[in-house]
Amino acid sequence: xxxxILFLTVICIxxxxxxxxxxxxxxxxxxxGEKTTADDAITVDQLFAIMKTQEKNKELKIKLKGVVTxxxxxxxxWIKVQSxxxxxxxxxxxxxxxxPVILNGKNIVINGIANxxxxxxxxxxHFAEDAGKSKKEIARITEAKREIIVQAKxxxxx
Numbered sequence: 001x002x003x004x005i006l007f008l009t010v011i012c013i014x015x016x017x018x019x020x021x022x023x024x025x026x027x028x029x030x031x032x033g034e035k036t037t038a039d040d041a042i043t044v045d046q047l048f049a050i051m052k053t054q055e056k057n058k059e060l061k062i063k064l065k066g067v068v069t070x071x072x073x074x075x076x077x078w079i080k081v082q083s084x085x086x087x088x089x090x091x092x093x094x095x096x097x098x099x100p101v102i103l104n105g106k107n108i109v110i111n112g113i114a115n116x117x118x119x120x121x122x123x124x125x126h127f128a129e130d131a132g133k134s135k136k137e138i139a140r141i142t143e144a145k146r147e148i149i150v151q152a153k154x155x156x157x158x
Contacts, residue, residue: 021072022098033152042065057115068108069082070087073101073131074130077091081108089127091151111154112151114150119149
């Protein structure tokens with residue numbers, strides 16, 4: 001009986017401290033992760049043009065301006081930014097920081113590293129689940145996707 005109570009206590013504690021997006025303001029000037037500025041930031045369109053000229057799998061240090069179109073609802077560990085092909089994935093480097101869900105729709109500057117990668121079906125389904133998509137929408141994901149992904153070190157809200 002003691003073991004059952006201990007087990008249930010551990011489960012309840014684990015559930016209550018489960019990672020969630022921070023509930024902080026995302027006003028102009030707010031910084032998440034490493035401090036950064038808007039100086040010398042390029043647009044997402046410019047990044048796509050530059051990446052077309054780069055060799056595959058080459059990393060590119062960038063400072064990028066964009067508009068957030070989606071935020072991970074589970075932890076705030078990734079965002080999507082408006083891009084020429086719909087949206088571009090931005091992950092928080094090594095999960096060292098998270099962003100609030102209210103970042104959605106905001107203009108931001110991302111300081112990080114961009115490269116083109118193949119995102120597996122499993123990863124795409126995981127991201128769709130984090131975004132709160134329905135099981136039907138998740139099941140429709142059947143092909144891997146080659147895309148530009150940014151590992152963000154810091155994000156500044158404009």
